[in-house]
Structures are given as structure tokens and as C-alpha cells.
Amino acid sequence: MGKIILNGEIKNRSDVSVDIEDRGYQFGDGVYEVIRVYNGKLFAGEMHLNRLLDSAKLIQMKVPFTVAEMETRVKELISEDGLQDGIIYMQLTRGVSPRTHVFPSSDVEPVFVAYTKEIPYTGKMKPGAKGITTDDIRWLRCNIKSLNLLGNLLAKQAAAEAGCDEAIQHRDGLVTEGSSSNVSIVVDGTLKTHPATNLILNGITRQVMLKLCADHGIPYVEEPFTVEEMMTADEVLYTSTSVEVTPIINIDGGMIAAGETGPVTKKLQQLFSQEIERQCGSID
Amino acid sequence: MGKIILNGEIKNRSDVSVDIEDRGYQFGDGVYEVIRVYNGKLFAGEMHLNRLLDSAKLIQMKVPFTVAEMETRVKELISEDGLQDGIIYMQLTRGVSPRTHVFPSSDVEPVFVAYTKEIPYTGKMKPGAKGITTDDIRWLRCNIKSLNLLGNLLAKQAAAEAGCDEAIQHRDGLVTEGSSSNVSIVVDGTLKTHPATNLILNGITRQVMLKLCADHGIPYVEEPFTVEEMMTADEVLYTSTSVEVTPIINIDGGMIAAGETGPVTKKLQQLFSQEIERQCGSID
Numbered sequence: 001m002g003k004i005i006l007n008g009e010i011k012n013r014s015d016v017s018v019d020i021e022d023r024g025y026q027f028g029d030g031v032y033e034v035i036r037v038y039n040g041k042l043f044a045g046e047m048h049l050n051r052l053l054d055s056a057k058l059i060q061m062k063v064p065f066t067v068a069e070m071e072t073r074v075k076e077l078i079s080e081d082g083l084q085d086g087i088i089y090m091q092l093t094r095g096v097s098p099r100t101h102v103f104p105s106s107d108v109e110p111v112f113v114a115y116t117k118e119i120p121y122t123g124k125m126k127p128g129a130k131g132i133t134t135d136d137i138r139w140l141r142c143n144i145k146s147l148n149l150l151g152n153l154l155a156k157q158a159a160a161e162a163g164c165d166e167a168i169q170h171r172d173g174l175v176t177e178g179s180s181s182n183v184s185i186v187v188d189g190t191l192k193t194h195p196a197t198n199l200i201l202n203g204i205t206r207q208v209m210l211k212l213c214a215d216h217g218i219p220y221v222e223e224p225f226t227v228e229e230m231m232t233a234d235e236v237l238y239t240s241t242s243v244e245v246t247p248i249i250n251i252d253g254g255m256i257a258a259g260e261t262g263p264v265t266k267k268l269q270q271l272f273s274q275e276i277e278r279q280c281g282s283i284d
Numbered sequence: 285m286g287k288i289i290l291n292g293e294i295k296n297r298s299d300v301s302v303d304i305e306d307r308g309y310q311f312g313d314g315v316y317e318v319i320r321v322y323n324g325k326l327f328a329g330e331m332h333l334n335r336l337l338d339s340a341k342l343i344q345m346k347v348p349f350t351v352a353e354m355e356t357r358v359k360e361l362i363s364e365d366g367l368q369d370g371i372i373y374m375q376l377t378r379g380v381s382p383r384t385h386v387f388p389s390s391d392v393e394p395v396f397v398a399y400t401k402e403i404p405y406t407g408k409m410k411p412g413a414k415g416i417t418t419d420d421i422r423w424l425r426c427n428i429k430s431l432n433l434l435g436n437l438l439a440k441q442a443a444a445e446a447g448c449d450e451a452i453q454h455r456d457g458l459v460t461e462g463s464s465s466n467v468s469i470v471v472d473g474t475l476k477t478h479p480a481t482n483l484i485l486n487g488i489t490r491q492v493m494l495k496l497c498a499d500h501g502i503p504y505v506e507e508p509f510t511v512e513e514m515m516t517a518d519e520v521l522y523t524s525t526s527v528e529v530t531p532i533i534n535i536d537g538g539m540i541a542a543g544e545t546g547p548v549t550k551k552l553q554q555l556f557s558q559e560i561e562r563q564c565g566s567i568d
Contacts, residue, residue: 004304017301018309020288020397025302026375027433028312059434060441089383091310098401099373101433101440101464113304117382137424139435148432149311149385150343151423156385157344180385 002081005073005090005114008065010080013115022111023104024093028147030110031055032091035074036241038121038280040084043241045071047204052092055145056110060103061094064110077116085121087241090114091147119242125269128249128261129165129238133227134158136169136176136199143198155179166238168251171199174224178238182206183248186235186264191220205239205272212271218264235262245272286365289357289374289398292349294364297399306395307388308377312431314394315339316375319358320525322405322564324368327525329355331488336376339429340394344387345378348394361400369405371525374398375431403526409553412533412545413449413522417511418442420453420460420483427482439463450522452535455483458508462522466490467532470519470548475504489523489556496555502548519546529556 004016023029033052036043049067056063065073074088093111097104138151155167156179167179177183177200184193184206191213196202213220230236235257236248245268247261261269288300307313317336320327333351340347349357358372377395381388422435439451440463451463461467461484468477468490475497480486497504514520519541520532529552531545545553 016304018304018306020300020302020399022302022309025306025309025377026316026431027437028431029434029437032310059438093309101437102444103437103441115304135424139423140419140421141435144434146434147310147312148434150313150428150430150432151425153311153313153385153387154343157387160386 003077003115005077005112007109007112008073010073010077016113018111018113019096021099022093022096024091024111024147026099028149029059030091030093030147031059031061031145032089032147033145034241035088035090037078037083037086037088037116038276040078041280042071042074042078042088043276043279044204044208045074047207051145051204052090056092058141058144059146061092061110062106063092065112074114077114081116083116083118086116086118088114088116093147123273125244125273126246128247128259129243130163130250131166131168131178131236131238131248131252132159132162132164133252134167134169136171138169140198142176142200143196143202145201152179166248168230168248170227173226173228175227175230176200178240181238181240181243183230183236183238184209185225185230185233186237186262187229187233189219189264191218191264192223192225193220194224195222203239205241205244208275209239209245209268209272212268212275216267216271218267231256233257235265237265237268245269287361287399289361289396291393291396292357294357294361300397302395302397303380305383306377306380308375308395308431310383312433313343314375314377314431315343315345315429316373316431317429318525319372319374321362321367321370321372321400322560324362325564326355326358326362326372327560327563328488328492329358331491335429335488336374340376342425342428343430345376345394346390347376349396358398361398365400367400367402370400370402372398372400377431407557409528409557410530412531412543413527414447414534415450415452415462415520415522415532415536416443416446416448417536418451418453420455422453424482426460426484427480427486429485436463450532452514454511457510457512459511459514460484462524465522465524465527467514467520467522468493469509469514469517470521470546471513471517473503473548475502475548476507476509477504478508479506487523489525489528492559493523493529493552493556496552496559500551500555502551515540517541519549521549521552529553
């Protein structure tokens, strides 16, 4: 991390801090996005920036920038930092105002922060991840990518303490999503994933994956599945900006798909890599 | 607000800011308390500080101070600010660390912030408040006083937009609590309030009120009640550090208790004022 966007300006990291009465700090009153950068180029940038606007709208927060303005700024930041492969993290809070639950008056300006982080890209997707199952204790607006992430943190921490990569959350036995990813299963060649309701975040990688399924004749349904269905599925995979398309080969200590990357997951990884190259250029 | 406690030290407001990678800012990863001050003295101070420790424990966060240490610091702050009547707001986050869901290593120190706010005390409780009912969309750990408050904010904002003081949340028709308060009803002289489960925050004012009921022979039960029961109850009241004991005399536009403060609420207001005087001295 070198430079930071604070509102409209690009600044040095050491010059940036936030007020203790920023509503992001006292209430988690804000929304965020993480965008992947390959070859110095944004992957699915517009989809992410539009989702930031959607999330803001769902919590009645105004966004003082257009998607085009944010994209311009974010590209400047990539260039300033000389970022080749990594992510851009950005968040928008409702601004600085004396603490009270009711939203502040409209002259309080939101606070926008963005910075980059380098993540080397090998072009190879992870061979296989381990998961645990856990109760989904989160609120009923998981479709909003908000800064209220304690439920997600507690789930991910439980996974880490079990030596696993991801926590697969379920409500009354129906799988919703991972703590920072979407989860899909493959049964008899058909991919199944939770529909994009208020119970999950409609991941950008999830959306790209379903589009690839549609374009390449891989059958899929957007339907909830049970923990039991998942444990006996032919394949389980999870998707996110950070893990891309990755198989889960062990859940709660039990092996999935004989511990191998299944054929549908492998195909989706291949298609996803091609999509990265299509959007961001060939990766060496 | 004059001075601020930042970790162990008392500083000037203008010298204090927080890092953008404070986990409180990026995840709402922290807990808080609001303590009332009357006559320059803390009301139920130890109960609040102990609950801060309880909340921290429930999210596996270490607290680098004892209750006694925090109490000493907070009393210094009251004295520095010359606060007579008002509140102390305090929050504790998991500290500053590069963003990742998994908790940082134990050498990352939590960040503690506290400041005061003046609120004139008249000794008179509010005559009557207006409420709306709304779906409780929050997570399933409402017993933790955490910084993940978006659900509460959205509920409170809906109340404000309807010209009301509080949003009374319910799950499938069972009343849980207000957006920043506990709610009780009185039927045939018996007070009824939601039990202290994971679905509500066990308010300090709620606890003080129930103790006053027990000590003064006011019958009460800790049981959930329906929205219907509430709408036809003899009295409805809400309690919090900020509203103390206040009747709700109108809900969703319908009048409750003929728009008056009922006898049990009146008695509880009286007992609560006496409790304030007992703990903090006589109020002129």
C-alpha cells in the first residue's frame, strides 16, 4: 500500500486518518468493495462500482461520485502505485457527524477511502480448500455489502481455528454462502447455488461464473441446497474476488469429490482464467 | 466534548484520529457502552463496564484494562471536562492491522476511545413517546453490544421519518426490543418484557428497572409478547440509558393507554429517579 484515495484526492498513506465520529467507526455505517487487478487492469470494475452504488442505495446513503469518476480515480491510484497484480479496497461511509442513530442531515459528506494491495498472480487457481459448516447468524440484508461484518468475522475465525480456509454458513440446514465467498455444488453435471436473495451477497465472481455457465452450456440452477446435499455432492466450489473459482475438497473433516478438483470446477477455472485474459490481457 | 481518552491517555479532541485500517472502521469489529452521568457521577458505572468486558469476550476480544482501571480513567475524564450531567461514550475495537477477516495476532492492541457529551438533566422523565413497529432484521447475537449497528440505524431512521421516537422491532410478530432501547408492556398490573436471550441487548436500565420491580412488589415476567398484545396493553414503556423510563403512548398511529402515562410506568419513573438520587446524589 502506497497511496490512498481520501474522498477526491490521492494522498500519502501516512497523511490519512479518520475521525472517531466517522459513522463508519461508530456504527459500521458504510459499504465497501474489493476489486481485483490483473496486469494493471481492473477485473469486472464496472460491476463492482455499480454494486457499491447499489449497496449505498439500500442503506439510503448518497454517493457523491459517479461510477465513471470513481473508475478514473481508481485507475490513477493503480498507476501511482504501479500496481500490476493485486486488489483495490474501497469503502464509503456516511460521514462524520455527532453520534446519533438517525441519519445526519444531507450536508454531511460521505467519506470515501481506497487503497491497493499487491497479490502476486500465478495464473493457477488453488488446487483445493478445506471448509467447516457453521450456523449463519448474520442479519437479513446480506445482499448489502456493508461494513457490518462481525458475523462474517466470527465464522471465518472459527474456520481458521479449525485449520480450514472457509466457513460455509447455513440457516436451518440450508446453505447460504461462505463467510467471504459464495458456495456452489455440482450434482450430476448441474451446478447449484443459492439464489441472489437478501440472504446472500450476489458475488461478482458468482455472476461472472453463471454467465460463463450460460455461455458454455454448463447447466445450472439458482436454488438453495441443504448441508446434506453438499456433503454428498459430486463437487463443491467457492468463488470470490480473492479465491476466484476454487474447489472445496474437505468439509468438517469429510472428503468431497475424492479430494480432487472435479471436472465442472476444472472447466470453470479454465473459463474464468480465459475471462481474466479477455478483460485484462494475457498473463505471463 | 472536550477531551478524549485514547487508549490509556487523555488527549485533546483535535489531536485524536484513527487509522483507516482500524478493524472498527473496516469491519465494525468492536464493542461499546454509553454511561449516564448525573451530578458528575457515573450511574450504574460498574454494570456498564462489566458489560463491555462481557461483549468483548463474546467476540473473543481481549480487553487490556480492568474495570477498575477504566473507571478511574473515565472519572478523570469527567473531571477534566467538568461534566455535571450527560453521557460518556466509549468503544473498544480489535485494533489496527492489515485487513483480513481472521483475527490478527495477539500482539495487536485494541483501541479504546471515550469521550463525554453534555445533556442537561431536568429530573423530569419525558411525558410520552411515539413508536412504529418494524421487522427485526438484525443478526442473532443482539446480546453483544457491538459496533455492527446498521440494522438498528435503519429501524431508527424509519421511526424518525414517520415522525416517531423509536422503532419497536419484532421477529415473526414477537416483539424483541427497540432500535436503541428495551420495550415492556403492562397488562393487569404485571410488567412483561422479552427475556435476556441472544435476541435482545440486556439493557442496564432494563436490569435496574426489574430490580426496582422486585424490590417494590411490582409483579413482572420475562416473556416475549406479540405485537397484538402490545397494541392492546394497558401500558407500553421503553427504557435505555438515554430515555431512562419513558411511556410509549402511540404506536403506528394508534393510541396506547389513552395517550397518558399509566400508573405502573409512573411508579417506575418515580423509583428510577430515586435510584438516580441514591447513586448520584440529590438533583436540584
